[in-house]
Amino acid sequence: MKRPRLYLQLLTYAALVVAAAVVLYPVLLVVKKAFEPGRQFALSASPIPTTLTTEHFADLFGARGGHGELLFLHHAWNSLVAAILTTIVGVSLSCTAAYALSRMRFPGHKAGLITFLVVQMFPATLLIMPLYVLLDRLGLLNSMVGLVLVYATTAIPFCVWTLKGYFDSLPRELEEAARMDGAGAWQTFWRVMLPLARPGIAVTALFSFMTAWNEFIMASTFLTDDSRYTLPVLIQSSVGQYSSDWGFFAAGAIVTSLPVMALFYVLQKFLVGGLTAGSVKG
Amino acid sequence: MTRATPPHTGAQLRDWTVASLFALVVALAVFVGHRNHALRARQLELADRAAAEIALGRPPIAEAEAAGIVGAPHPSATHPFLHPRTVTGPTGTRPLGGPSAPAVDKLLYDAAERYDARGPFVELASDGSGHAIAARPGTGGVAVAVIAPESPEGMPWLIILGALGLGAVIAAAGALIGGAARPLGLAIGGALLAIPANGWGGMGATISIVCASLAVTIASGRGTLARAFAGFRTHRVAIAFLAPASLAMFVLVATPFCVGLVLGFFDHQHGQWSFVGLSNFGEILSGGGRAFDDPLNFWFILGVTVVWTAANVFLHVTIGVALAMLLRQAWLPGKGVWRMLLILPWAIPNYITALIWKGMFQGEYGAINALLHAAGLDGVSWFSSWATAFSANVVTNTWLGFPFMMVVAIGALESVPRDFYEAAVVDGATPWQRFIHITLPHLKPALGPAVVLGSIWTFNMFNVIYLVSAGKPGGSTDILVTDAYRWAFERGERYGMAAAYGAIIFLVLLLWTVFGSRIGRREDKS
Numbered sequence: 001m002k003r004p005r006l007y008l009q010l011l012t013y014a015a016l017v018v019a020a021a022v023v024l025y026p027v028l029l030v031v032k033k034a035f036e037p038g039r040q041f042a043l044s045a046s047p048i049p050t051t052l053t054t055e056h057f058a059d060l061f062g063a064r065g066g067h068g069e070l071l072f073l074h075h076a077w078n079s080l081v082a083a084i085l086t087t088i089v090g091v092s093l094s095c096t097a098a099y100a101l102s103r104m105r106f107p108g109h110k111a112g113l114i115t116f117l118v119v120q121m122f123p124a125t126l127l128i129m130p131l132y133v134l135l136d137r138l139g140l141l142n143s144m145v146g147l148v149l150v151y152a153t154t155a156i157p158f159c160v161w162t163l164k165g166y167f168d169s170l171p172r173e174l175e176e177a178a179r180m181d182g183a184g185a186w187q188t189f190w191r192v193m194l195p196l197a198r199p200g201i202a203v204t205a206l207f208s209f210m211t212a213w214n215e216f217i218m219a220s221t222f223l224t225d226d227s228r229y230t231l232p233v234l235i236q237s238s239v240g241q242y243s244s245d246w247g248f249f250a251a252g253a254i255v256t257s258l259p260v261m262a263l264f265y266v267l268q269k270f271l272v273g274g275l276t277a278g279s280v281k282g
Numbered sequence: 283m284t285r286a287t288p289p290h291t292g293a294q295l296r297d298w299t300v301a302s303l304f305a306l307v308v309a310l311a312v313f314v315g316h317r318n319h320a321l322r323a324r325q326l327e328l329a330d331r332a333a334a335e336i337a338l339g340r341p342p343i344a345e346a347e348a349a350g351i352v353g354a355p356h357p358s359a360t361h362p363f364l365h366p367r368t369v370t371g372p373t374g375t376r377p378l379g380g381p382s383a384p385a386v387d388k389l390l391y392d393a394a395e396r397y398d399a400r401g402p403f404v405e406l407a408s409d410g411s412g413h414a415i416a417a418r419p420g421t422g423g424v425a426v427a428v429i430a431p432e433s434p435e436g437m438p439w440l441i442i443l444g445a446l447g448l449g450a451v452i453a454a455a456g457a458l459i460g461g462a463a464r465p466l467g468l469a470i471g472g473a474l475l476a477i478p479a480n481g482w483g484g485m486g487a488t489i490s491i492v493c494a495s496l497a498v499t500i501a502s503g504r505g506t507l508a509r510a511f512a513g514f515r516t517h518r519v520a521i522a523f524l525a526p527a528s529l530a531m532f533v534l535v536a537t538p539f540c541v542g543l544v545l546g547f548f549d550h551q552h553g554q555w556s557f558v559g560l561s562n563f564g565e566i567l568s569g570g571g572r573a574f575d576d577p578l579n580f581w582f583i584l585g586v587t588v589v590w591t592a593a594n595v596f597l598h599v600t601i602g603v604a605l606a607m608l609l610r611q612a613w614l615p616g617k618g619v620w621r622m623l624l625i626l627p628w629a630i631p632n633y634i635t636a637l638i639w640k641g642m643f644q645g646e647y648g649a650i651n652a653l654l655h656a657a658g659l660d661g662v663s664w665f666s667s668w669a670t671a672f673s674a675n676v677v678t679n680t681w682l683g684f685p686f687m688m689v690v691a692i693g694a695l696e697s698v699p700r701d702f703y704e705a706a707v708v709d710g711a712t713p714w715q716r717f718i719h720i721t722l723p724h725l726k727p728a729l730g731p732a733v734v735l736g737s738i739w740t741f742n743m744f745n746v747i748y749l750v751s752a753g754k755p756g757g758s759t760d761i762l763v764t765d766a767y768r769w770a771f772e773r774g775e776r777y778g779m780a781a782a783y784g785a786i787i788f789l790v791l792l793l794w795t796v797f798g799s800r801i802g803r804r805e806d807k808s
Binding site (some may be wrong): 003004009012015016019020022023024025026027029030040041042043044045089092093094096097098099100101104106107112115116118119121122123125126127128129130131132133134139149152153156157160185186189213214216217221232235236239246249253256257260261264265268 | 411412513517519520521522523524525526527528530531534535537538539541542545601604605608609611613614620622623624625626627628629630631632633634635637638639640641642644646647648649652653655656681689735738739742744745748749763766767770771777780781784787788791792795
């Protein structure tokens with residue numbers, strides 16, 4: 001391959017270095033804050049800490065809440081339960097529908113596809129107020145069940161749409177062979193297609209886990225009792241209106257995001273495929 | 283009719299089941315509503331009476347779970363920021379709360395707080411536990427009474443089963459007699475539950491059950507039901523497979539959506555709903571009599587939202603495509619590493635990104651002002667004027683949003699055969715011509731849907747607005763979704779206004795999705 005002129009190469013590098021610096025700067029600031037003493041940012045633009053400390057992490061894991069519980073672990077547990085339950089509800093209710101939308105033809109097939117797509121694209125914040133009123137009536141505010149139901153409103157359409165995309169990519173021959181051997185619709189699905197779809201199901205499950213793990217505004221609205229908070233609400237409240245502890249925030253942000261960031265890097269190529277495939281077909 | 287009697291009766295009973303299922307749902311709903319209403323009234327009456335007794339200095343009535351005179355708050359000696367209160371009951375005076383205090387103390391304390399803020403009240407506890415609470419003036423403090431929740435009376439299964447059984451018999455008898463008795467039996471048998479429902483829910487329930495039964499009878503006579511059932515049978519596998527997700531969507535999405543639409547016609551103030559017709563929509567669309575540049579004027583917010591969306595999507599696409607083009611040059615080493623680095627903002631949860639940037643834009647300690655100082659410039663108070671606060675939001679959202687467009691563009695560019703460029707170079711095309719005539723047409727099919735999707739995300743990018751500028755100054759940087767949220771949760775629970783906002787946002791999005799994908803499709807063809 002022929003190389004372009006030197007100044008063009010240098011320009012390319014310069015642009016990429018600037019872009020990378022802009023991307024990394026805020027991240028480095030947080031890392032710096034996490035290892036630097038003090039609750040406020042130091043008045044300095046440098047992303048490199050001058051003194052190092054682990055006090056924020058000690059505080060993060062050692063701080064106790066109003067009921068004597070270990071603050072961070074308690075809320076991490078809340079987040080974990082909410083995200084896992086949401087994933088289970090989302091995936092288990094969606095598999096069959098995704099398969100039907102992918103393979104079967106029936107009146108309303110197209111309308112069904114469009115409905116799931118539109119619901120998946122439109123923001124859950126549109127439903128936040130009616131959901132609040134309904135959950136209040138049912139006495140489900142401040143409860144894990146209520147939060148999981150709320151998260152399921154986004155998780156189910158997402159799972160249906162993504163899994164449908166995965167079923168579309170599976171060859172029809174195996175299915176037809178199973179039919180020839182006398183398997184019914186359910187057996188074909190359960191014994192043949194579902195095992196084949198395992199990678200797709202795993203990816204979908206991990207994405208709905210990440211979405212629930214990262215969700216902030218619903219949790220902050222529906223959970224008013226501070227012992228029920230999920231991690232995003234805890235982290236946001238550490239830099240709230242009245243008091244802010246950016247050291248706690250930075251340590252908490254790093255511990256909370258690292259696992260999902262790792263997941264994101266493993267899964268990102270599936271995400272892009274799924275998102276654009278979905279919208280092109282719609 | 284040449285069919286034999288048995289399937290005939292079977293079809294009649296099948297149609298009767300359709301009518302009865304609807305009637306059953308209506309009857310159960312009105313019964314539960316009726317029962318809760320009566321229960322609530324009784325609980326409130328008890329709470330009010332107990333509080334009245336306390337206020338008069340008498341012992342509380344037997345039904346009260348807790349009652350007494352709650353004293354004024356006094357700053358605690360050891361922790362001045364705490365304001366404990368005491369309660370004086372039949373057993374003497376004791377402080378509220380503490381390690382071994384009963385859970386009901388919290389209700390007593392909160393009730394006194396609310397009394398101080400809003401005056402006397404009688405109502406059910408807002409925690410959904412079913413406690414009824416009353417507070418009124420008493421000697422030496424607030425007279426507060428709490429009534430424990432009571433379990434409701436059981437369901438009237440006997441009446442319901444009786445009505446259903448009788449209905450089935452009537453419908454079957456009509457079918458056996460044949461002729462005009464057949465539709466008559468179906469109509470009467472299907473509507474029988476209307477009689478007890480009339481006692482529970484009044485005329486509304488009765489009329490809806492009777493109408494449904496008549497509709498089923500007509501549909502049955504014209505064969506519509508039979509065809510529908512045949513359709514069900516043909517597609518029963520698909521229906522069974524779709525059922526779990528569809529039911530969940532119906533309950534979790536369609537129900538709140540419809541509730542939201544209906545609530546748009548109501549006004550909610552201080553816990554009271556009242557029907558106001560189209561006035562919420564009127565107030566929103568007319569701007570509520572506010573000047574156009576008032577941050578509460580709908581058209582102002584819509585303008586901000588559109589500018590916000592356009593600015594962000596433009597920046598996302600420009601930066602994303604530019605970086606994608608840099609990264610596709612064949613001679614560049616370490617493409618994967620650059621790509622990994624540049625999609626970092628996408629990997630970080632967006633509420634954390636928003637909070638980081640909020641910290642960076644702080645006036646006193648923020649890194650942005652520190653950078654300005656280092657460059658010899660004055661610091662900016664970012665959130666005190668519209669332009670700077672809005673820019674802060676845009677910068678944050680551009681930072682977190684460009685990687686998506688970049689990744690989509692990288693994917694699209696991979697599909698361009700390199701020969702095209704080489705041929706174009708041979709033909710003497712300038713770089714700009716190559717971009718316009720080769721790159722852009724290949725980007726469009728993938729970028730079009732990505733732009734529609736990205737614009738919907740940005741239009742609703744709640745976290746960035748809510749966490750970075752928080753609408754400052756004075757709500758002027760709010761977008762539609764955050765403003766709707768504030769109507770519901772930060773401006774005195776104006777749920778009706780929030781619901782009307784939600785409906786309007788939904789329409790705008792729907793129009794944009796339909797319109798946007800139209801444009802995308804037309805460009806595909808050209």
